[in-house]
Amino acid sequence: MEAFQISGNSDKATDFLESIKSKNFLFSFVISYTETCEIPEITVAGAEKDLIQYTPPADAEYLHYGYCKTIERIPMTPDGKPTPGLLTKVALESSSIPHITINAGSKIAPQLPFIETGLPSGKNIYVEKSLTDSDVSHAVDYGRIVGRNLASLTDCLVIGECIPGGTTTSLAVLRALGYDARVSSSIPTNPVKLKNKVVSSALTRINSDHPYSIVAEIGDPMIPFVAGMLNSASDVTKVLLAGGTQMAAVLAFAEKIGFQDENAAIGTTSYVANDDSANFDELVKEISDIPAISVDPELDKSKFSGLKAFSEGFAKEGVGAGGCIISSMMKSGLDKTKYLENAEKEYDRLFTLP
Amino acid sequence: MEAFQISGNSDKATDFLESIKSKNFLFSFVISYTETCEIPEITVAGAEKDLIQYTPPADAEYLHYGYCKTIERIPMTPDGKPTPGLLTKVALESSSIPHITINAGSKIAPQLPFIETGLPSGKNIYVEKSLTDSDVSHAVDYGRIVGRNLASLTDCLVIGECIPGGTTTSLAVLRALGYDARVSSSIPTNPVKLKNKVVSSALTRINSDHPYSIVAEIGDPMIPFVAGMLNSASDVTKVLLAGGTQMAAVLAFAEKIGFQDENAAIGTTSYVANDDSANFDELVKEISDIPAISVDPELDKSKFSGLKAFSEGFAKEGVGAGGCIISSMMKSGLDKTKYLENAEKEYDRLFTLP
Numbered sequence: 235m236e237a238f239q240i241s242g243n244s245d246k247a248t249d250f251l252e253s254i255k256s257k258n259f260l261f262s263f264v265i266s267y268t269e270t271c272e273i274p275e276i277t278v279a280g281a282e283k284d285l286i287q288y289t290p291p292a293d294a295e296y297l298h299y300g301y302c303k304t305i306e307r308i309p310m311t312p313d314g315k316p317t318p319g320l321l322t323k324v325a326l327e328s329s330s331i332p333h334i335t336i337n338a339g340s341k342i343a344p345q346l347p348f349i350e351t352g353l354p355s356g357k358n359i360y361v362e363k364s365l366t367d368s369d370v371s372h373a374v375d376y377g378r379i380v381g382r383n384l385a386s387l388t389d390c391l392v393i394g395e396c397i398p399g400g401t402t403t404s405l406a407v408l409r410a411l412g413y414d415a416r417v418s419s420s421i422p423t424n425p426v427k428l429k430n431k432v433v434s435s436a437l438t439r440i441n442s443d444h445p446y447s448i449v450a451e452i453g454d455p456m457i458p459f460v461a462g463m464l465n466s467a468s469d470v471t472k473v474l475l476a477g478g479t480q481m482a483a484v485l486a487f488a489e490k491i492g493f494q495d496e497n498a499a500i501g502t503t504s505y506v507a508n509d510d511s512a513n514f515d516e517l518v519k520e521i522s523d524i525p526a527i528s529v530d531p532e533l534d535k536s537k538f539s540g541l542k543a544f545s546e547g548f549a550k551e552g553v554g555a556g557g558c559i560i561s562s563m564m565k566s567g568l569d570k571t572k573y574l575e576n577a578e579k580e581y582d583r584l585f586t587l588p
Numbered sequence: 589m590e591a592f593q594i595s596g597n598s599d600k601a602t603d604f605l606e607s608i609k610s611k612n613f614l615f616s617f618v619i620s621y622t623e624t625c626e627i628p629e630i631t632v633a634g635a636e637k638d639l640i641q642y643t644p645p646a647d648a649e650y651l652h653y654g655y656c657k658t659i660e661r662i663p664m665t666p667d668g669k670p671t672p673g674l675l676t677k678v679a680l681e682s683s684s685i686p687h688i689t690i691n692a693g694s695k696i697a698p699q700l701p702f703i704e705t706g707l708p709s710g711k712n713i714y715v716e717k718s719l720t721d722s723d724v725s726h727a728v729d730y731g732r733i734v735g736r737n738l739a740s741l742t743d744c745l746v747i748g749e750c751i752p753g754g755t756t757t758s759l760a761v762l763r764a765l766g767y768d769a770r771v772s773s774s775i776p777t778n779p780v781k782l783k784n785k786v787v788s789s790a791l792t793r794i795n796s797d798h799p800y801s802i803v804a805e806i807g808d809p810m811i812p813f814v815a816g817m818l819n820s821a822s823d824v825t826k827v828l829l830a831g832g833t834q835m836a837a838v839l840a841f842a843e844k845i846g847f848q849d850e851n852a853a854i855g856t857t858s859y860v861a862n863d864d865s866a867n868f869d870e871l872v873k874e875i876s877d878i879p880a881i882s883v884d885p886e887l888d889k890s891k892f893s894g895l896k897a898f899s900e901g902f903a904k905e906g907v908g909a910g911g912c913i914i915s916s917m918m919k920s921g922l923d924k925t926k927y928l929e930n931a932e933k934e935y936d937r938l939f940t941l942p
Contacts (some may be wrong), residue, residue, distance in 0.1 A: 260741065298733070330740075332741060334703075337704075341707070343704070346730075347690075347703050347704065347705050347730050347734045348703065348704055349732050350697070350704035351701050352697070352702065359906070364854060376701050379652070379700060379701050379860070380701045383686060383688060383701075386684075386686040387614065387686060388741065472781065523892055526815040587789075
């Protein structure tokens with residue numbers, strides 16, 4: 235386990251990692267949307283403003299097909315740095331881990347078979363209430379059904395997400411639930427001031443400390459849906475929440491609705507865990523007694539600047555990348571040298587596409 | 589294996605049954621729709637004409653929740669005989685077999701999480717072409733994706749369907765592909781004349797012997813979708829096609845696109861296999877060298893006339909009932925006495941619902 239960095243309860247981390255060693259994994263990729271991402275400059279998930287809504291389905295399509303159908307190119311930053319989905323795809327393929335896409339409020343449906351939940355997108359929390367109270371109940375209920383279903387099919391259910399603007403709604407939910415959260419971002423010069431302004435404004439509308447009301451007012455559909463998945467799935471199998479700040483928000487809400495903490499862990503990249511502008515490890519410890527496991531994929535050693543960029547703070551995490559790399563290493567014993575080699579091969583393939 | 593009746597290659601049947609004994613099963617329930625069912629008197633799937641379109645989602649909801657959301661009562665014949673979904677639900681629950689719903693062209697989406705495929709419903713083959721050629725390609729492609737995905741999660745993928753009017757489109761496809769098919773029905777006085785009239789009329793429009801063109805002209809969305817699932821899933825796991833005539837049509841089309849026959853079998857109730865108005869066993873033998881396995885659930889021994897009715901020719905099969913009973917017996921060693929007891933308990937529960 236020396237391949238990983240552990241924070242929180244280290245006995246639990248050892249038990250968790252031991253229990254999933256060489257086992258079967260299933261990656262569930264939850265795509266969603268909050269109009270909060272339409273606030274100028276708040277996210278880099280998607281090269282141009284009008285393209286942001288296509289990022290979640292495009293990531294799902296890229297994971298599955300190796301190219302996108304909804305848009306022409308795979309999601310990239312304006313200067314051509316690829317989606318963290320690349321890291322996820324390479325991790326899954328290196329160890330033949332199956333995956334399934336779940337639409338929990340994406341504005342655009344992906345062009346592949348996916349689990350439909352009937353959830354709406356979230357509204358812009360800077361200007362209005364995100365979801366109705368009944369949307370939040372629906373999200374938790376359907377999350378519980380999907381979680382129970384998928385949990386019965388695997389030894390370890392890995393849950394990742396793509397929701398542009400989601401770090402801002404997560405920050406708002408964490409603060410409203412009483413945590414001193416700072417926040418990671420897909421942009422190295424994290425637009426902290428802007429996010430804080432949006433969050434502070436949203437928080438003024440909170441008039442109830444009921445967790446469902448809080449998520450309805452200032453959250454997004456992904457948070458209650460994934461918390462519902464964790465709630466039911468952790469009864470029957472191991473669950474790895476694959477992500478950074480957004481999964482911390484899921485965890486904070488899940489603490490309110492309940493889950494089996496001995497079956498849960500959060501997994502991310504060291505780029506998030508070691509991000510000085512956020513306080514990820516402390517935050518997880520404050521929320522829950524589950525282990526936070528992070529992995530350094532050593533992309534700083536890559537010969538490609540587009541891969542190196544992840545280690546320099548661009549899109550440090552996303553599409554469950556960190557958790558999938560951890561899963562891939564646990565399933566097949568994949569080592570970091572081989573992982574980097576596979577990632578470079580995929581990067582090469584992508585950038586020589588016609 | 590003396591619990592079952594075998595037809596076709598009996599060595600293959602023994603191998604197949606041995607290979608799934610005490611293993612993990614996953615039931616995938618494919619719901620679909622063909623406007624062919626709107627021809628008066630052609631089906632009994634749904635109590636009233638306007639309600640027929642709700643039968644597929646209602647069956648899915650009943651399997652999951654134990655009651656329906658889209659309509660008030662579970663699907664029944666006009667005189668109160670319940671959906672064969674009852675037999676399926678009891679089989680799945682008796683051995684804790686998980687299931688997942690797939691929407692492959694249902695007119696109405698079920699009120700639960702399901703796999704969405706984006707397929708349209710089929711048109712009425714008596715009056716017009718059912719699907720576009722590209723719909724059929726889409727169905728096969730998406731079927732292949734879903735099949736590969738689900739196959740990686742189980743030792744035996746059981747596939748059932750609900751498509752009102754589907755025996756008629758199946759009969760048409762079988763005849764067009766050159767098989768002397770007679771056809772079973774959900775009505776004991778099988779409206780053979782009416783079905784033959786519809787099929788003969790539809791067959792006059794066939795002007796190509798390409799299997800995709802045939803299915804597009806006179807088939808339905810379920811057939812190419814499930815054939816696609818079989819095509820990819822049989823590469824990696826055992827596949828049990830759970831159904832009667834409709835699964836024979838799937839098999840006939842799948843013979844054209846290919847599948848691993850040593851990993852496939854068809855499973856149904858003895859009520860279909862022994863139906864004198866159809867020729868199920870001979871038909872399967874004519875189409876493919878895979879075993880046909882049937883089970884007699886001994887519902888004739890029930891104290892409830894609503895359960896006895898299945899053995900008397902009402903809704904002899906459907907919602908994958910026969911294949912799920914076989915799976916349940918293979919997974920946990922469930923015997924027929926216990927199965928009947930569980931079915932009667934469920935029947936009791938349903939008919940004392942408020």
